[in-house]
Amino acid sequence: MNEREASDLLSAYLDGELTAAERSSMDGHLRLCGECRAELESLSRVKALTHAAPRKAMPADMVARLERRVRGESWWSRLMPAPRLRWAGAAALAGLCAAALWHARAAREEETLPLEALLAAHSRSTAENLVPTDLVASNFSAQLAAYYEAD
Amino acid sequence: MDSSAAFLEFVRAHGDKAYNFAFRLAGNEADARDLVQEALARAYEHRDDYDPERPFDSWLLRILQNIFLDGVRRLERRHTVSLDQPAPGSESSWEELLPERAPGPEDVMIRRETDALVQRALNSLPVHYRSAVILSDMEGCSYERIAAIMDCPLGTVRSRIHQGRALMRKAFETFDGGRPA
Numbered sequence: 001m002n003e004r005e006a007s008d009l010l011s012a013y014l015d016g017e018l019t020a021a022e023r024s025s026m027d028g029h030l031r032l033c034g035e036c037r038a039e040l041e042s043l044s045r046v047k048a049l050t051h052a053a054p055r056k057a058m059p060a061d062m063v064a065r066l067e068r069r070v071r072g073e074s075w076w077s078r079l080m081p082a083p084r085l086r087w088a089g090a091a092a093l094a095g096l097c098a099a100a101l102w103h104a105r106a107a108r109e110e111e112t113l114p115l116e117a118l119l120a121a122h123s124r125s126t127a128e129n130l131v132p133t134d135l136v137a138s139n140f141s142a143q144l145a146a147y148y149e150a151d
Numbered sequence: 152m153d154s155s156a157a158f159l160e161f162v163r164a165h166g167d168k169a170y171n172f173a174f175r176l177a178g179n180e181a182d183a184r185d186l187v188q189e190a191l192a193r194a195y196e197h198r199d200d201y202d203p204e205r206p207f208d209s210w211l212l213r214i215l216q217n218i219f220l221d222g223v224r225r226l227e228r229r230h231t232v233s234l235d236q237p238a239p240g241s242e243s244s245w246e247e248l249l250p251e252r253a254p255g256p257e258d259v260m261i262r263r264e265t266d267a268l269v270q271r272a273l274n275s276l277p278v279h280y281r282s283a284v285i286l287s288d289m290e291g292c293s294y295e296r297i298a299a300i301m302d303c304p305l306g307t308v309r310s311r312i313h314q315g316r317a318l319m320r321k322a323f324e325t326f327d328g329g330r331p332a
Binding site: 052 | 162163169184195204235265293294
């Protein structure tokens with residue numbers, strides 16, 4: 001192994017990333033070469049200083065925001081941050097929904113025509129001839145009148 | 152455990168590593184936040200593509216590095232550092248910042264100095280050398296894992312780490328007042 005080859009492999013040697021054959025060859029070279037030993041020591045200090053820089057931790061607010069995003073809890077959790085508030089809010093919302101449903105059903109019932117009463121009124125009107133057939137414009141009434149006249 | 156719960160577990164386990172990598176690559180908190188959020192969003196979006204046989208952190212760091220490389224011109228403009236002039240007002244030699252030579256009561260100040268000096272040196276490196284040095288000397292990744300993250304052959308990893316350390320040494324000497332290593 002010549003000087004240039006050895007120099008290029010110094011970092012990998014320092015990191016324990018050489019093959020067994022390369023390491024053996026490098027060991028032999030380092031025993032004879034003071035320049036490469038000094039370079040190895042210098043690279044080791046560079047590595048140590050870089051490693052000594054403090055690690056940066058992910059800010060807590062980033063983690064919380066990501067959790068909300070992934071779980072899809074954004075607006076509700078932000079509105080009701082405490083679990084007890086969340087339950088109370090859910091109960092209130094359920095009550096509102098029930099009231100709205102009841103109101104809609106009642107309104108629909110008011111709009112519904114009473115079919116049996118209408119049929120009874122129609123039968124009575126026809127039987128007692130309360131409405132003169134010549135005053136009714138619909139063809140259906142004319143048919144009814146013809147039917148009764150035939151009787 | 153559903154996929155979103157599993158994903159959050161991975162983030163809790165590896166989020167700090169991703170953030171440290173992003174911060175050291177970008178050199179500031181705002182860009183690091185953007186990088187990590189974008190990387191996590193892409194990882195979550197493509198979580199079905201993740202191969203559970205391989206390390207999640209390598210996959211995440213690879214996504215993060217690719218995003219950084221995509222935007223590197225924009226980011227590099229903010230962090231152009233000259234190696235021509237030494238930093239003014241430096242009190243101690245960069246070699247004195249090494250942990251074993253640092254006395255206890257000055258730990259906080261020395262950590263701050265080390266943090267600033269290392270970041271400044273990293274900022275001065277071309278991005279591929281910077282990535283290699285961060286992954287090797289800060290994250291302690293093996294060359295094989297670095298090759299997977301950087302998507303390059305092992306020989307290239309060796310070369311980038313070696314050249315990167317030589318550039319870091321030059322930067323330490325320059326920013327530290329020109330003292331030789």
